[in-house]
Amino acid sequence: MLDSIGFLNEVMGRHPEAISFAPGAPHPVFLDDLDTHHFTDRFLDHLVEGGLSRRQARRLLVEYGPSRGIINELVSHALRRDQGIAATSASVVITVGAQEAMLLVLRALFRSASGQVLAVANPSFVGITGAAHLLDIPLLPVSERDDGIDVDALEAACRTARRSGRHIRACYVAADFSNPGGGRMSLECRHRLLEVAEREDFLVLEDNAYGFTADAGDELPSLKALDGGGRVVHIGTFAKVCFPGARVGYVVADQQVENGSRLLADELAALKTMVTVNTSPLSQAVIGGMLVEHGGSLRELSRQKAQLYRRNLDQLTTALDSHLPDVGAAGIHWNRPEGGFFVRLHLPVPADDDLLEKSAAKYGVLWTPMAPFYLDGGGDRQLRLSCSYLDPDQIDTGMRRFAAFLQKEIIR
Incomplete structure (x- = not known):
């Protein structure tokens, strides 16, 4: 996992213009004016x-x-x-x-x-x-x-x-x-x-x-x-x-x-x-x-943040549906969480470092391979998309890039 994180950070450093669905970090809007x-x-x-x-x-x-x-x-x-x-x-x-x-x-x-x-x-x-x-x-x-x-x-x-x-x-x-x-x-x-x-x-x-x-x-x-x-x-x-x-x-x-x-x-x-x-x-x-x-109250403290994260998650799943219709036959599908920061997507090919490098360099979009999160060697054909750190326009632009990446590199 440390090797995977190191490689992901390296790719992000080499492609700063890429939209990243990798970080599971809180949205920076809540940090700007924190007194x-x-x-x-x-x-x-x-x-x-x-x-x-x-x-x-x-x-x-x-x-x-x-x-x-x-x-x-x-x-x-x-x-x-x-x-x-x-x-x-x-x-x-x-x-x-x-x-x-x-x-x-x-x-x-x-x-x-x-x-x-x-x-x-x-x-x-x-x-x-x-x-x-x-x-x-x-x-x-x-x-x-x-x-x-x-x-x-x-x-x-x-x-x-x-x-x-x-x-x-x-x-x-x-x-x-x-x-x-x-x-x-x-x-x-x-x-x-x-x-x-x-x-x-x-x-x-x-x-x-x-x-x-x-x-x-x-x-x-x-x-x-x-x-x-x-x-x-x-x-x-x-x-x-x-x-x-x-x-x-x-x-x-x-x-x-x-x-x-x-x-x-x-x-x-x-x-x-x-x-x-x-x-x-x-x-x-x-x-x-x-x-x-x-x-x-923790609920009152987190209410505004929870609304933003639910909005982002809905934006992400809606963009996936919009930009990637009818891809189930190609072996691509994803879960639909009702909360949290993450969506897990399945591919018909390994979601490895080489594929991540190609996604960043040619299409300007980053994601996290799932294999390092598994203890039994599984997850090699899965990736994680995080929506917490992005704004809606970034999510939509990133999903257009991500859809182009899948269409041209995998579905084709």
Whole structure:
């Protein structure tokens, strides 16, 4: 994957005029006029209203902070209010992005990795697979469909692992609009996954980076909201709903450990002191101020962004339909996610580096090969299109170029 990212960046550097459907980054329009000082002041006011002096509040932002975080109560309140997740502030750890959350959770759960396996939806986000590789944790890919992870295959994998003396300790999924596949787990699949997790005794690591993009009235409960048995560790990020440069994420880990004397969150906080000590209090203050500004609601905070991303996704799928009609007979088809940043497209030929180079050099359009996201050698005839970073006119122009590329290089 690192080689693939390096090659993609190299191609982008050599063809700066190309329209890129590669970055899964937030739209820059939300970053142009971001007033971090204003939101920091809002959070300081919040602390003062909570009983701190102005001097105490300011010192909290510039000194070493608690490893667990300083915006935990705001985050737990927002999760309870907007997503029905019964998270206490003690069960929340504020992390340096979702990436640190993943690393800490894996380190805590796989202290003795002998015989223990991490199952991952396949294709999978490279952040989780990369963290597992760093910690020498064996990975087991389980196919992901448009309606979520293949629960039957996961259950069969649990039985197979047991027969070989291994145990699936945890399973990573992104229930809502996964990266890179764009799949969304159905409500039935969510319930079945939790049932299998209880029966087979493993934890579910839920990555909730894109759930906020669901259309109003079309939201599905998160796995953590459905979790009655303490099986779900919920991981979130403020990169998309606020801004990525803050590097602030969080994890809800309310599982009891050490015979009920501690929470898993306590272990994560202890581990964090040896990794990053604490998440930047200044960064947390900006995020906290943004939450305060929007009434403590993640939904209100992300409403405008969600509308833009749904608009872009609709623009992308509409442009695909318009510029590429009747291409199914040529072996070209794509999924139709209802949210998120990504569309996955299937080709009749390998979507490799050579094809990407030709697409950029001759047609001025870039995309991401899917093969590096697969753990079992699959995905070599798939590519990912991201719409989050572009404007509607760029999407339409890019799709015209992309359609010309497919028509002349593949369909012909």
